[in-house]
Every structure is written in C-alpha cells, then in structure tokens.
Amino acid sequence: MLDQVFALTYLPIGRKAQVIKVGTEGLIRNRLLDLGFVPSAIVEAIRKSPAGDPIAYRIRGAVIALRSEESRQIQVRVVD
Amino acid sequence: MQVTGLQEFLERIEENKGDAVIALAGNPNTGKSTVFNSLTGLNQHTGNWPGKTVVFAKGSYRYKKKNITLVDLPGAYSLLANSADEQVARDFICFGKPDATVVVVDATCLERNLNLALQVMEITPQTILCVNLIDEAKRKKMAIDFSKLADLLGVPVIPTVARDKVGLLDLKESIHRVVFEKQLLQPRRIVYNKVIESAIEKIQEEVEVLVHGSLNSRWVALRLLDGDPTIIREIFNHLQRMDPGDQQSKRALKVVEDCG
Ligand SMILES: Nc1nc2c(ncn2[C@@H]2O[C@H](COP(=O)(O)OP(=O)(O)OP(=O)(O)O)[C@@H](O)[C@H]2O)c(=O)[nH]1
Ligand SMILES: [Mg+2]
Numbered sequence: 001m002l003d004q005v006f007a008l009t010y011l012p013i014g015r016k017a018q019v020i021k022v023g024t025e026g027l028i029r030n031r032l033l034d035l036g037f038v039p040s041a042i043v044e045a046i047r048k049s050p051a052g053d054p055i056a057y058r059i060r061g062a063v064i065a066l067r068s069e070e071s072r073q074i075q076v077r078v079v080d
Numbered sequence: 081m082q083v084t085g086l087q088e089f090l091e092r093i094e095e096n097k098g099d100a101v102i103a104l105a106g107n108p109n110t111g112k113s114t115v116f117n118s119l120t121g122l123n124q125h126t127g128n129w130p131g132k133t134v135v136f137a138k139g140s141y142r143y144k145k146k147n148i149t150l151v152d153l154p155g156a157y158s159l160l161a162n163s164a165d166e167q168v169a170r171d172f173i174c175f176g177k178p179d180a181t182v183v184v185v186d187a188t189c190l191e192r193n194l195n196l197a198l199q200v201m202e203i204t205p206q207t208i209l210c211v212n213l214i215d216e217a218k219r220k221k222m223a224i225d226f227s228k229l230a231d232l233l234g235v236p237v238i239p240t241v242a243r244d245k246v247g248l249l250d251l252k253e254s255i256h257r258v259v260f261e262k263q264l265l266q267p268r269r270i271v272y273n274k275v276i277e278s279a280i281e282k283i284q285e286e287v288e289v290l291v292h293g294s295l296n297s298r299w300v301a302l303r304l305l306d307g308d309p310t311i312i313r314e315i316f317n318h319l320q321r322m323d324p325g326d327q328q329s330k331r332a333l334k335v336v337e338d339c340g
Contacts, residue, residue, distance in 0.1 A: 005245065027160070027307075030160055031162055033159030034195060036157075060191050060192035061186065061188060061189025062192060
C-alpha cells in the first residue's frame with residue numbers, strides 16, 4: 001500500500017501517513033486545515049472509539065478525533 | 081451551539097477595567113491559565129471542568145503604574161469556532177476590543193500553533209506572541225530562533241516557561257510597550273490568491289461603510305466570503321450593539337436570521 005493514495009479513514013491504527021490533499025470545500029475544509037490537516041503534514045492513527053467512529057489522530061503535536069465523514073475527505077499516503 | 085452572554089461579559093469587563101484590557105488566547109493546553117495565574121496571582125481553576133478553561137476569567141495586575149485587566153480565554157484551534165469554547169474565544173477577540181491580544185503558543189509544536197496566531201493577527205495588529213513551554217522544546221532538543229520569528233511575523237515574540245515564571249517580566253514589559261508606548265506593530269499580512277484578493281477589493285469599500293471603523297473591514301470582507309452564518313450573525317450583532325440606531329446592520333441582521 002506504500003505508494004497508494006487513499007482516504008485517512010482507512011489508515012490502520014498505529015500507522016503514519018502524509019496528508020496529500022483535503023478534498024472537500026467550504027467550512028469543513030477550513031476546519032480540517034485549521035486542525036492541522038494540511039498537505040505534507042504527518043498524521044498517525046492512534047485509536048478507535050468503541051463504536052469504531054470517531055478515530056483519534058495525532059497531527060502536528062495534538063490529538064484530534066475525526067468522524068469518518070471528515071476523515072474520508074483527507075487523502076493520505078503511508079510513510080512508515 | 082450559540083453562546084450567549086457576550087454582552088453581559090463585556091459589561092463585566094468594562095467595570096473596573098483599569099488602564100487596559102489584554103486577552104490571553106491560544107490553542108488548548110498551551111499554558112494560558114498558567115500565565116494568567118502567575119501574572120494576576122488569582123487562582124481561577126474553578127469551573128465545572130477542572131483544569132480546563134470553559135468560561136471567561138478576569139484578573140488584574142499592576143505594572144509601571146498601570147492597572148492591567150487580563151482575560152483568560154478557553155483554548156481554540158481556530159477562530160472559525162467549531163465548539164462553544166472556540167466561540168467564546170473568538171467572540172471576545174473579535175468583538176471585545178481588547179487593547180492587545182497575547183497568543184500563547186506551545187514551543188514544541190509551533191507549526192500548529194502559529195495558525196491561530198496568524199488568524200488573530202488578521203483581526204488586530206495589537207498582537208504579542210508568547211512562546212511558552214520552551215523548557216519542553218529544549219528537552220526535545222528543538223532550537224527556536226525567536227528574533228527571526230519576530231521578524232517574520234512582525235509582532236513581539238516573548239519566550240517563556242510560565243510554570244516556572246520565566247519570561248513573564250518580559251511579557252509584562254512587551255504588553256506595556258504595545259499598549260502605552262504605542263510600539264508600532266506591522267504584523268505580516270496574509271495575501272490570498274488573486275481570485276480572493278480581487279473579491280475582497282470589490283466588497284471592502286462597502287464593508288467599510290457598514291462597519292465604520294468598529295471592525296477591521298478586510299477581516300469582515302473575508303468572513304462574508306467564507307459565508308459562515310454564525311460569525312456573520314455575530315458581526316451584525318456587534319454592529320447593532322455599537323450603534324442600535326443603525327438601520328443598515330439591522331436589515332443585514334434580519335437577512336441573516338431569515339436565512340437561518
Ligand atoms: N513544562 C511546562 N509546563 C507548563 C508550562 N506552562 C504551563 N505548563 C503546564 O501545562 C499544563 C496546561 O496549562 P494550562 O495553563 O492549564 O493551559 P491552558 O492553555 O490554560 O489550557 P486550556 O485552558 O485547557 O486551553 C499544566 O499542567 C501546566 O502546569 C511551561 O512553561 N513548561
Ligand atoms: Mg486555561
């Protein structure tokens with residue numbers, strides 16, 4: 001899966017990836033960028049909530065939980 | 081998610097506000113309340129969320145014969161305000177008209193933290209960057225060039241270890257200079273792409289007429305372009321507070337309310 005670009009939602013727990021693109025428009029996009037999901041940033045999937053959604057990610061020194069409808073908008077490529 | 085009570089809080093700040101009001105803003109957990117407690121000597125970690133600032137806290141200190149009111153704000157990643165906490169912080173910075181805003185950032189993750197700092201600088205030139213937790217940065221062997229950072233941003237940059245009261249005198253001095261000695265600040269302005277800049281140019285003049293100096297017209301123009309109804313509503317609420325007789329903002333507010 002090394003060269004593949006896929007949605008952050010599918011990043012396995014414990015793996016790191018690089019943000020390639022934030023696909024959505026408007027306020028949700030602004031929000032994701034403000035949370036640190038900008039192209040080239042490194043993101044790590046930390047853990048799933050009991051229901052599997054949201055998932056907690058480490059990004060730029062903070063832990064941020066995203067719902068799958070948000071993480072689906074973020075395209076990433078595995079780096080480790 | 082609407083947070084009410086801004087008006088009431090502003091009135092409370094207005095009483096005994098002393099010679100200046102300074103807002104303390106920043107991402108969650110960067111040490112704002114630690115700075116606040118060290119400067120004011122007030123212990124205010126009381127709300128129903130221990131260790132987390134969810135309400136405004138107000139305190140004061142005296143420096144060089146001036147009485148300074150400090151306002152400790154809840155942590156925010158963004159002034160777009162997605163949570164009640166962020167809305168409280170945003171409304172105060174945007175509409176509370178503090179004489180200066182100190183943005184407390186975490187030295188170990190500047191990249192993330194500078195986003196909010198830039199957003200604050202877009203609203204007000206009266207911004208001071210307090211780079212806190214430099215002990216942690218040193219421990220992680222991170223070297224930060226503070227004077228270069230100050231040059232790049234165009235605002236004062238003060239390194240601190242708030243927990244050990246390191247750098248807080250420098251911070252008080254910097255606040256004093258910005259507020260009372262009118263130190264000229266020229267924060268770096270973010271230039272957007274051509275499409276956005278020309279859209280700003282198109283509406284800014286009319287926005288200027290609407291806000292007549294009580295808000296930064298470039299910032300208001302940007303928010304109108306964003307189209308976030310909650311902040312647009314607050315902008316017109318603010319204009320109504322400033323001038324209840326102003327028919328234009330009253331009409332605008334009605335349009336926003338009707339759009340939901
Ligand atoms: N190592 C170190 N720890 C600090 C420093 N300043 C504050 N802290 C610690 O960081 C933690 C968070 O501090 P607070 O002052 O509550 O942070 P805050 O920004 O007010 O947090 P929110 O209001 O929740 O956004 C506390 O455990 C402090 O003791 C510092 O300079 N160095
Ligand atoms: Mg706090």
